[in-house]
Amino acid sequence: MTFTTPNWDAQGNAIVPPISHVDNSNHAEYQTDINYQYQPAPVHEEEERAKRRLEKKLRRKSHKHERKLIAKQAKSKEDQTVVPNQAAAPAAGSSPHRPISLDSPSTAADDTDDSSDSKDEMQRGDDFIGFGDEASENELDAVIASNNRTPAEPSHAGQKRKRDPDNGSDTEGATGPPPGCPWMGHRQYSKLPSVPIMLTQELKDFVDFLSPTPEEHQVRKYVIQWIAKTVSELWPDSEVHVFGSYDTQLYLPSSDLDLVVLRARDFSKEDLYKLSRHLKAKQVTNDVQVIAKARVPIIKFKERLSKIPVDISFNITNGIESAEIVRNYMETTPALRSMTMLIKHFLMIKGQNEVFQGGIGSYTTMIMILSFLQMHPQIQANKLNPEDNLGVLLIEFFELYGLCFNYNQVGISVANGGSYFLKPPNNNPNNRELLLSSIDPNDPTNDTAKGSYALRMIREVFVGAYGTLTKTVQQRHRVLFGGGSSQTSSHYRFDDHNRVPADSRGKSSALHHQTQVSLIRDVLSIPLDVQQGRQHLERVFYSGHFQDIFDDPHGAHGLTE
Structure with missing residues (x-):
C-alpha cells in the first residue's frame, strides 16, 4: 500500500520529492511501500504485566463486592425477620439517588486505594484530575441537603444508551459484557460475518459509550453558564467563549473546559488574581492556580461541585478560530471524529496526552x-x-505512526487536501532523536507538535497497540472461522470474499455466539476514576443544584433543549 508523496526540485521547493515518509530503520519490510499485513509486532512485557496486575486487582474487587452484597442482603433479611414492620432507614449521609451504572461491579466498586493503583498501572498522567473523590461526594450530599429536596431519578439509571436498531446486529441471547468492557452491552458480535467487522462494530460501540450522555453534556453547559455569569459580574464589558474539545464535540469524560475571556482592554497580571479571588468568593471553586508568567497566561481550577477541570485564557482568539476549522474537517471527513475520540482516549490512558509532559x-x-x-x-x-x-x-494508524513514519525527515500538512513535506536540515536544533512536525492549518507558521518531545515513548505505545490488535484479530479469526496462523493477504477488507464460514451452514459455533470476547480491551479501556467521574456528574445533574441557580425546574426532571 503506497502513500502519495510530493516531488522536490533542485532548489528544494516542494513539488513531489523522491523521498518516502517511511522510516526504513524501524521496520525491515517497509521500503517505499507500506505493505499492510497482519503480522505480530513486539508487545512490551512491562505493559503486559501491568495489564495482568490490573485484571487480577479488578477480579479481587469483584469478589469483595459480591461478598459485601451477599452479607448486606443477609443482614437485611435478618433485620426484616426481627422487626418485620420496620422499614430499613437509609445510612447517614446517603442519598436516594441511583447514578447510572457505567460498568460491572468489578470495575465500578468504590475502593479508593485500588482506584489509585489502577491509575498508576494504566500509566495515567500525573496531572489528571479524578472526579469521584469522597470529599466531592460529601460536598454534593451537603448541597442536596441544603436544597431540602429529593434528587430526581435518572430516567435510564443502570442502563446503557440505546443501540441503533438499524445496525444489523442481534442483541438477544448474549451473556453480557466481560468484566471491564461495559461498552459491549449484550451485542452478539460473533454473529457478524467477519472479525474485522466485529472489530469495527466494537470500536463504534466504544466511541458511543465514551461520548457524553445528555446529562453529562448538560452539566458542562451549566458550568459554562455559571462561570460566564460570574465573570460578567466582575467585568460587565467582557464576553466568555468556549473553544477546544467541547466546542468541537470531541471531548472525553475527563476532558477539561477551555474558556477564553474577551474584552477591548488588555488584561493585566493583577486581573488574573482578581478573577481568581472572585471565583472563590462566589463559590465557583475552592482553589485556583494562576499561571501568569506563561506565554499564554491562564488560570486553572475545578468547578466546586462537578469537579470539572477548567482552563481560562484571556484575549486569545486563535483557539476559537481553530475550533471552526476542526468542525469543518469533522463535517467533511468520514471517520475523523471516531478515530480522534479513540486515539485521544488511548493517549490519555497511556499518560501521553499532555504537551507540557512531552x-x-x-x-x-x-x-x-x-x-x-x-x-x-x-x-x-x-x-x-x-x-x-x-x-x-485504527490498526493501520498505529502501524504508520508506530513503525513506519519517518519523523526525522518528513512533516505533515493537512491544508489543501493534505501532503507531506521535507523538513529542513536544522529542524532538530536540540538533537532530539524524534521530532514530529505538524503544520497548523489555521497558522502555517505554527508547528503544533513542537512541544511533543516524548515521541519515542509515544511511538512505543503505538507499536504495542499495533501488535496487540493484530494478534488478537488473528486469534479470534482462527477461533471463529478456522484457518492457519499465516496470512498472505492484506488487512481484511469488508468484502464478501473475506467472509469465511466455519461450517457448511456458514455459521460459527453457538458457544461463540453466547460468549462475548472483546477485541480491544487490551488496548482501550475505561479507567475506574473516569467511570466514577461520570457517575458523579450524573448525580450532580439530578441533584438539581444548577437547575436552582438558573431557575430551570424542568431541568431537574428532564433535559433542557
Missing part, C-alpha cells in the same frame, strides 16, 4: 489522524469507506 495534544492528534486519512491510498481512490473500516484503519 505528549501529543488534542489538536495535533486530530491533525495526525486527518493526515492519515487524507493520504490513505484506498480512501483517496474511493475504494474504502472509512466508517465501515474503522477497525482496519
Whole structure:
C-alpha cells in the first residue's frame, strides 16, 4: 500500500520529492511501500504485566463486592425477620439517588486505594484530575441537603444508551459484557460475518459509550453558564467563549473546559488574581492556580461541585478560530471524529496526552489522524469507506505512526487536501532523536507538535497497540472461522470474499455466539476514576443544584433543549 508523496526540485521547493515518509530503520519490510499485513509486532512485557496486575486487582474487587452484597442482603433479611414492620432507614449521609451504572461491579466498586493503583498501572498522567473523590461526594450530599429536596431519578439509571436498531446486529441471547468492557452491552458480535467487522462494530460501540450522555453534556453547559455569569459580574464589558474539545464535540469524560475571556482592554497580571479571588468568593471553586508568567497566561481550577477541570485564557482568539476549522474537517471527513475520540482516549490512558509532559495534544492528534486519512491510498481512490473500516484503519494508524513514519525527515500538512513535506536540515536544533512536525492549518507558521518531545515513548505505545490488535484479530479469526496462523493477504477488507464460514451452514459455533470476547480491551479501556467521574456528574445533574441557580425546574426532571 503506497502513500502519495510530493516531488522536490533542485532548489528544494516542494513539488513531489523522491523521498518516502517511511522510516526504513524501524521496520525491515517497509521500503517505499507500506505493505499492510497482519503480522505480530513486539508487545512490551512491562505493559503486559501491568495489564495482568490490573485484571487480577479488578477480579479481587469483584469478589469483595459480591461478598459485601451477599452479607448486606443477609443482614437485611435478618433485620426484616426481627422487626418485620420496620422499614430499613437509609445510612447517614446517603442519598436516594441511583447514578447510572457505567460498568460491572468489578470495575465500578468504590475502593479508593485500588482506584489509585489502577491509575498508576494504566500509566495515567500525573496531572489528571479524578472526579469521584469522597470529599466531592460529601460536598454534593451537603448541597442536596441544603436544597431540602429529593434528587430526581435518572430516567435510564443502570442502563446503557440505546443501540441503533438499524445496525444489523442481534442483541438477544448474549451473556453480557466481560468484566471491564461495559461498552459491549449484550451485542452478539460473533454473529457478524467477519472479525474485522466485529472489530469495527466494537470500536463504534466504544466511541458511543465514551461520548457524553445528555446529562453529562448538560452539566458542562451549566458550568459554562455559571462561570460566564460570574465573570460578567466582575467585568460587565467582557464576553466568555468556549473553544477546544467541547466546542468541537470531541471531548472525553475527563476532558477539561477551555474558556477564553474577551474584552477591548488588555488584561493585566493583577486581573488574573482578581478573577481568581472572585471565583472563590462566589463559590465557583475552592482553589485556583494562576499561571501568569506563561506565554499564554491562564488560570486553572475545578468547578466546586462537578469537579470539572477548567482552563481560562484571556484575549486569545486563535483557539476559537481553530475550533471552526476542526468542525469543518469533522463535517467533511468520514471517520475523523471516531478515530480522534479513540486515539485521544488511548493517549490519555497511556499518560501521553499532555504537551507540557512531552505528549501529543488534542489538536495535533486530530491533525495526525486527518493526515492519515487524507493520504490513505484506498480512501483517496474511493475504494474504502472509512466508517465501515474503522477497525482496519485504527490498526493501520498505529502501524504508520508506530513503525513506519519517518519523523526525522518528513512533516505533515493537512491544508489543501493534505501532503507531506521535507523538513529542513536544522529542524532538530536540540538533537532530539524524534521530532514530529505538524503544520497548523489555521497558522502555517505554527508547528503544533513542537512541544511533543516524548515521541519515542509515544511511538512505543503505538507499536504495542499495533501488535496487540493484530494478534488478537488473528486469534479470534482462527477461533471463529478456522484457518492457519499465516496470512498472505492484506488487512481484511469488508468484502464478501473475506467472509469465511466455519461450517457448511456458514455459521460459527453457538458457544461463540453466547460468549462475548472483546477485541480491544487490551488496548482501550475505561479507567475506574473516569467511570466514577461520570457517575458523579450524573448525580450532580439530578441533584438539581444548577437547575436552582438558573431557575430551570424542568431541568431537574428532564433535559433542557
